[in-house]
Amino acid sequence: MRDLDIAVAGCGIAGLAAALLLHRQGHGVTLYERFDQPRPLGSGLMIQPTGLAVLAQLGLAEEVVANGAVVTRLYGLNTLGETVLDARYADLRPTGLFGLGIHRASLFGALYDAVVSAGIPLRTGSEVVGSACEAHGRRLHFAEGESSPAHDLVVDVLGVASSLAPNSEGWLPYGALWTTLPWPADGPFDHARLEQRYERARKMAGILPTGVRRGSRDLELSLFWSLRADGVTRMQEGGLLRWKHDFLELWPECAGILEQIVDPCQLTFARYAHRTLRRPIEERLIHLGDAWHSASPQLGQGANMALLDAWALARGLANASDLAAGLNAAISVRRSHVALYQRMTAFFTPLYQSDAAFPALVRDLLFAPLSRVGPGPRVQGALVGGLAGGPLGRLGLALPDYAALSATVAVPR
Numbered sequence: 001m002r003d004l005d006i007a008v009a010g011c012g013i014a015g016l017a018a019a020l021l022l023h024r025q026g027h028g029v030t031l032y033e034r035f036d037q038p039r040p041l042g043s044g045l046m047i048q049p050t051g052l053a054v055l056a057q058l059g060l061a062e063e064v065v066a067n068g069a070v071v072t073r074l075y076g077l078n079t080l081g082e083t084v085l086d087a088r089y090a091d092l093r094p095t096g097l098f099g100l101g102i103h104r105a106s107l108f109g110a111l112y113d114a115v116v117s118a119g120i121p122l123r124t125g126s127e128v129v130g131s132a133c134e135a136h137g138r139r140l141h142f143a144e145g146e147s148s149p150a151h152d153l154v155v156d157v158l159g160v161a162s163s164l165a166p167n168s169e170g171w172l173p174y175g176a177l178w179t180t181l182p183w184p185a186d187g188p189f190d191h192a193r194l195e196q197r198y199e200r201a202r203k204m205a206g207i208l209p210t211g212v213r214r215g216s217r218d219l220e221l222s223l224f225w226s227l228r229a230d231g232v233t234r235m236q237e238g239g240l241l242r243w244k245h246d247f248l249e250l251w252p253e254c255a256g257i258l259e260q261i262v263d264p265c266q267l268t269f270a271r272y273a274h275r276t277l278r279r280p281i282e283e284r285l286i287h288l289g290d291a292w293h294s295a296s297p298q299l300g301q302g303a304n305m306a307l308l309d310a311w312a313l314a315r316g317l318a319n320a321s322d323l324a325a326g327l328n329a330a331i332s333v334r335r336s337h338v339a340l341y342q343r344m345t346a347f348f349t350p351l352y353q354s355d356a357a358f359p360a361l362v363r364d365l366l367f368a369p370l371s372r373v374g375p376g377p378r379v380q381g382a383l384v385g386g387l388a389g390g391p392l393g394r395l396g397l398a399l400p401d402y403a404a405l406s407a408t409v410a411v412p413r
Ligand SMILES: Cc1cc2nc3c(=O)[nH]c(=O)nc-3n(C[C@H](O)[C@H](O)[C@H](O)COP(=O)(O)OP(=O)(O)OC[C@H]3O[C@@H](n4cnc5c(N)ncnc54)[C@H](O)[C@@H]3O)c2cc1C
Pocket: 009, 010, 011, 012, 013, 014, 015, 032, 033, 034, 035, 039, 042, 044, 045, 046, 047, 126, 127, 128, 129, 157, 158, 159, 160, 161, 162, 163, 176, 178, 270, 271, 288, 289, 290, 291, 297, 300, 301, 302, 303, 304, 305, 306
């Protein structure tokens, strides 16, 4: 199908990628976004081989890799100094794959600039509050009381709290405080590792290298601290010093890094939700990315899933003779991978974020040893890389050329 008039609601990762792919296929695309100036919210994230495969198709992989940090290992210790997480991309086949730690602004900027260069119309300051299907199309309704023209298709990529998706349940008790800080000039930190420290599953601290942000030459990191949503106020009242004390008790080597946090406003609390829409298609409406399936970022897949969804939609429409068939094809080709990762994330999240002692014991005494023997390392690598369940083949995607991409990396490995 070509020449559809498509509204993409949400100018996030899924929205920008979908807009670009659909525009390149010859559809008329209009992007709608609530902010007056579209911007990414949050700190760093991990791009997996799955997400990079889509970015490569968009011609953006080199730029994104040049601004990110090559992550070869996810490494976590408990308070006894035992290694309870050690996932290595070297265990994946083919060899040479890596994860990419990147600041959201770099990923967003690459996608956004491509959208602007393509001349895709962007309606900012448009807070979507609902939609309605009419005889000749679906309209978006905005907070100001206006409506969009009727579009052949509305793509809901409004994220975890989408106003177009039917349910808003599934908020998890735990979220995390996040911030971006300069990478320390010295210290025991490895620029190729996402590192974490755990006290059972009650406390978790992490550092993700995020490379150099677009337009900057300075190496940065994302620092995160697991926190219950109902503990945020207490943490703020307890003050920064108390929080730093708790953090350093778990990970004393971070003293120099924490000195750079002088105001609680530097820390942003992100809450997570775990939910999957059973029917992500309505008449002339499809829900993708977090609007279809959201989860805690424990396995670091949400943005990658969003990119795969966008690719699936473009491919589904390209090969279909009518709209309904195209939307069904897009969802059916993604459904099993989404279901697998939603189940896996739901299973693994409590092992890292829970008040109970039992999940951390299972993690430390069962899963950590299992991940080191037999097929364990490879299974763990595939899971972390987003490749479990073989999502790329059925989307007609290939892994990007990692050897060539490695040459564009600005940051030492
Ligand atoms: C702390 C944290 C860490 C994460 N780490 C990772 C990671 O390492 N790897 C990974 O792959 N994923 C990670 N994720 C998940 C990832 O960020 C999401 O899965 C991804 O951003 C989803 O993309 P999306 O386009 O569906 O939604 P979003 O990126 O949330 O985009 C939604 C867009 O819609 C706009 N919008 C929302 N509501 C409205 C409205 N009513 N009207 C108009 N516009 C609206 C928003 O402003 C935004 O531009 C993390 C998430 C969090 C919170």
